[in-house]
Amino acid sequence: AAGVIQSPRHLIKEKRETATLKCYPIPRHDTVYWYQQGPGQDPQFLISFYEKMQSDKGSIPDRFSAQQFSDYHSELNMSSLELGDSALYFCASSASTDTQYFGPGTRLTVL
């Protein structure tokens, strides 16, 4: 069965640079979620989109923004990167806010 796709899988950036992470949900899933997981920590909810509209907001920094496009894929844009932004970023998708299935994640390293 098709799963959530995330790209890139690994990303290395310098401080103050920008990064864009992409997420392609499972086909026919209409809701996308973004989570951030630091080393040894639990996933922290950042933001979600339902039918291309922002539906819930968690602990997303003002330096980050996200959107969902007409084909339901989503992008997380991160600016003015800080060392503390180094983490695994997971995208999850669901059908109408039901069970969330996680993608493989993007490992972001900020140097």
Add this chain to the structure above:
Amino acid sequence: GENVEQHPSTLSVQEGDSAVIKCTYSDSASNYFPWYKQELGKRPQLIIDIRSNVGEKKDQRIAVTLNKTAKHFSLHITETQPEDSAVYFCAARGGGADGLTFGKGTHLIIQP
């Protein structure tokens, strides 16, 4: 917002024995409680979930119980196997919210 407490942080059991992980939540409006298994560097994988209108759910060796009055839910794994070794996270979704609030995780170690 929702707050989820998870215990224990580390659990070591002999292969073949049972393991129990417990979570409590704070928001009485929460209505959905999934459990995820995560291996190092990998994605969280859903292993079982329960909704607030159900008290217990079982899937082979895995079961989850929910006590809405006490705002408490638990994961039970029977006949543990070496491949059960991983970090397990409980989570809750509050009423009207989309995002999951996770517990801090339990590192389950299966001793051969």
